[in-house]
Amino acid sequence: MPKKVMFCATVDTHFESFHLPYLKWFKEQGWEVHVAANGDIPLPYVDQKFNISIERSPFSLKNITAYKELKEIIDKNEYDIIHCHTPMGGVISRMAAKEARNIGTKLIYTAHGFHFFKGAPLINWAFYYPIEKFLSKYTDCLITINKEDYHQALKHRFNAEHIKHIHGVGINIDVFFPVNQLKKNILKDHYGYSKQDILLFYAAEFNKNKNQQYLIKTLALIKKQASNVRLLLAGDGPLLEDCKKLAINLGVGEMVHFLGYRSDIDKLLKMSDIAVASSLREGLPVNIMEAMASGLAVIATDNRGHRELIQNGENGWIVSTNGVQEMSDKIKLLIKNEKLRSGFGKQARKVIEENYAISNVLNEKSQLYSLFMEDKEEKRWAVH
Numbered sequence: 001m002p003k004k005v006m007f008c009a010t011v012d013t014h015f016e017s018f019h020l021p022y023l024k025w026f027k028e029q030g031w032e033v034h035v036a037a038n039g040d041i042p043l044p045y046v047d048q049k050f051n052i053s054i055e056r057s058p059f060s061l062k063n064i065t066a067y068k069e070l071k072e073i074i075d076k077n078e079y080d081i082i083h084c085h086t087p088m089g090g091v092i093s094r095m096a097a098k099e100a101r102n103i104g105t106k107l108i109y110t111a112h113g114f115h116f117f118k119g120a121p122l123i124n125w126a127f128y129y130p131i132e133k134f135l136s137k138y139t140d141c142l143i144t145i146n147k148e149d150y151h152q153a154l155k156h157r158f159n160a161e162h163i164k165h166i167h168g169v170g171i172n173i174d175v176f177f178p179v180n181q182l183k184k185n186i187l188k189d190h191y192g193y194s195k196q197d198i199l200l201f202y203a204a205e206f207n208k209n210k211n212q213q214y215l216i217k218t219l220a221l222i223k224k225q226a227s228n229v230r231l232l233l234a235g236d237g238p239l240l241e242d243c244k245k246l247a248i249n250l251g252v253g254e255m256v257h258f259l260g261y262r263s264d265i266d267k268l269l270k271m272s273d274i275a276v277a278s279s280l281r282e283g284l285p286v287n288i289m290e291a292m293a294s295g296l297a298v299i300a301t302d303n304r305g306h307r308e309l310i311q312n313g314e315n316g317w318i319v320s321t322n323g324v325q326e327m328s329d330k331i332k333l334l335i336k337n338e339k340l341r342s343g344f345g346k347q348a349r350k351v352i353e354e355n356y357a358i359s360n361v362l363n364e365k366s367q368l369y370s371l372f373m374e375d376k377e378e379k380r381w382a383v384h
Helices: 013-018 020-028 062-077 087-096 122-138 147-155 181-190 212-222 240-249 265-271 286-293 304-309 324-336 338-356 358-370 377-383
Strands: 004-011 032-038 048-051 081-085 106-111 141-144 162-165 198-203 229-234 256-260 274-277 297-301 316-319
Touching: 004 013, 004 020, 004 062, 004 087, 013 020, 013 032, 020 032, 020 358, 032 062, 048 062, 062 087, 081 087, 087 106, 087 122, 106 122, 141 147, 147 162, 147 304, 181 265, 198 212, 198 265, 198 286, 212 229, 212 240, 212 324, 229 265, 240 256, 265 286, 274 286, 274 324, 286 297, 286 304, 286 338, 297 304, 297 324, 297 338, 316 324, 324 338, 338 358
Parallel strands: 004 032, 004 081, 032 048, 081 106, 106 141, 141 162, 198 229, 198 274, 229 256, 274 297, 297 316
Antiparallel strands: none
């Protein structure tokens, strides 16, 4: 009888975007792989998929139903390992698996960025910190993806049996890679741009945290000195229309290109010249790692996820979240200095190759999983 692993998160697209190599790895070890999340998209490497009622908001009453659904699934299947992701996926999975842990199920939780962090609003500490602290005692392994969260978990004595730091979800460096100037110009022409255009790129949902208004305001400061700059914003979201109106009001409507949801991010990065990022909070941003793997210099706002990846003056710059002028000055420097831009990009690629490539992260995770893959039959029979 094959051993079973359950992966749980809020939405199934989370696994489609970030975790397919790890689902595949378990299949290659001969394990039966199950997934529980909200959504009904088909996923490869999955033997059984459960569409549960889980919602992102901690205040949604549907999460009570999701807890009951997940508990029934867990009790029925007697998993050897449950690996949960996302804040609500982590909460509901650990509550639903309390009894299963008594018969040997191992519970792994990846925190993709604690909502409590240095400089976070007091309400975040008052609400999210006690929940994570309480649930840590129902966690066999807590995985953090940035060093600040790792040290927070140690400092505040979270009660997980193991606390580990892993370099994120991994980047496919065979998909995201730099191209030479000739290929970059060919791509620019294909997408309707001139080889003289300087393309700034940012891919993110349009919401308050991602803060695209910051970048639009930055562009307004340099429009006279750098009329050939184009800001490419990929993604959808609740603040998309507000950002479009802001661009028009600031006189940069022709310079900001709203690309919508895209499945060709790798090509858009290859043709771009500089990556920019404006978010207020990040755990370890995949969009920035993809940009770095593509050989782009990065200018990003100051938060723990950006600080984890960007070393000032080596592969880009960190600027203040209130520093629209500072961001514009850095952009102008990189526009004028192609050698500096290229140097930052080469160093950015090196950082990803050495630490964040899928092969590296898969090795880290496989070593971690091996700690919890022993047979649990002895404990199960002892309890019964």
